[in-house]
Amino acid sequence: MQQTAMLRTGYRLLTRPLRTPTTNHAARLLYSTAPPPPPAGSKTIPATFQVFNRETKRLQKERAASNTEQSRQVDYVKDEVAFRVVDRLLDIKREFKEVVELGSGCGHIAKHVDTDMMKKLIMCDMSETMLNRDKDVEYEVPVERRIVDEENLPFPENSLECVVSSLSMHWINDLPGAMIQIQRSLKPDGVFIAGLFGGDTLFELRTSLQLAELDREGGISPRISPMADSRDLGSLLSRAGFTLTTVDVDEVTVNYPSAIELMEDLRAMGESNAVINRRGLLKRDTMMAAAAIYKEMYGNPDGTVPATFQILYMIGWKPSPTQNKPLERGTAKHSLKDRLEDEGSASTPKSE
Known part of the structure; x- marks a missing residue:
């Protein structure tokens, strides 16, 4: 048992995503979104039906944080994405007096900020145990x-x-309403x-579980929670009243000994399925079949299996008369056409 635990820890340390994206671990796409006019008469967006059980999600986070040592061992994805959110905040040459972090968890963003960026960080989370897991840790920035x-x-x-928010908003039922608030x-x-998980997150696990359930139980159920699509975020930001909006996408790949260890780590992160109409516990027979399918379809030559986490990043500004605005058409x-023609003629070699 001790040897197995050491092997799993070694896999996590050796295969955790790098902060500098590489060809094998990250791919980044950029979407610049031009805001359409808000809905006529009001910014209010009709209420959506409930997809996630928020109380279940709170309890999952409570249970995950109650085992402090195990919880800290699986911080690698959330720490990495928090670093990338802070990296985007660094692009804003402004010193903030206070920054509010929604869904802060134990303090993943707090690990990466300093007093040159902000004077105070207000950490907000619905799980009291998760929020206070690292209350004895001192950060460079004062936290509340x-x-x-x-x-x-x-x-x-x-x-x-x-x-700011890092890996929390994908569990919100009414995402447009949250953006408006x-x-x-x-x-x-x-x-x-x-930053939040996107729709392609854990596509390998989703496919493997569906095939295993179809084979062993004669049907499928939502084992992986539905996530947002990058093509929708720009319009959601604009409908909420934001301007100068930008959406970009990262894909972070982490290798695991098997699908079993992946699912165990997701549970320890507090990222288990929280869909309202989900089935009960996965049968062991189905779980083992899913692990075999996962390895057969996606396994690496060294025997590990990859898990893809698609991360959607979004930035939006509240309108202000002082903001830069695009020139009128x-x-x-x-003329851009004339400029391109001039460059083309300059690069063409003259015939002797």
């Missing part, structure tokens, strides 16, 4: 912890300079930066 549900924000309108709570020219003083 608050128990907050991301679906019901307590912040007054026009009160915040910056809101965030936009309203920001001051003019305030910024919102978030037809006001350009130079």
Whole structure:
């Protein structure tokens, strides 16, 4: 047992995603979104039906954080994505007095920020145990912890300079409504930066579980929670009232000894399935079949199996009269066509 635990720890340390994306571990796509006009008469978006059981998700996070040692061993994905969210925050040459983090967990973003970026970080999470897991850890930036549900924000309108979130918003039922609340709570020219799991996350596990259930149980059920699509986020940001919006995508791949260890780590992260109409526990026979299918379809030559985490990043600003705005159509003083033709003629070698 001790040897197995050491092997699993070694796999995690050796295969955790690098901060600098590489060809094998990350691919980045960029979408620049032009905001369409908001819905006529109101910013309110019709309420959506409930997909996730928020109380179940809170209890999953509570149980995960109650085992402090095991919980810390599986921080690798959340720490990495938090680093990349902070990297995007660094692109904003501004010092914030306070930054609010939604779905902070134990403090993944707090590990990567300093006093040159902000004077205070307000960590908000619906799980009290997860929020206080590392309460004895000292960070460079002073932190304040608050128990907050991301679906019901307590912040007054026009009160915040910056809101960030890392790997939390994919569990929100009403994502458009949450974005509207965030936009309203920001001051003019305030910024919102978030990273969340995308629809292609764990596609290998999803496919393997579906095939195994179909073979062993004669049907399939939602074992992997549905995630957002990158093509939808830009329009959601714009409908919520954000401007200067940007969405980009990372794919982080982590190798595991088998699908069993992957599912165990997801449970220890508090990232288990929380869909309302999910089935009960996965049968052992089905689980072993899924692990065999996973290895057969996606296994690496060294015997490990890859797990893909698709991360969607979004940035949006609250409108302000002081923001830069694009010039009106037809006001350009130079033609791009003429410029390209000039460069083309300059690069063409002259015949002797």
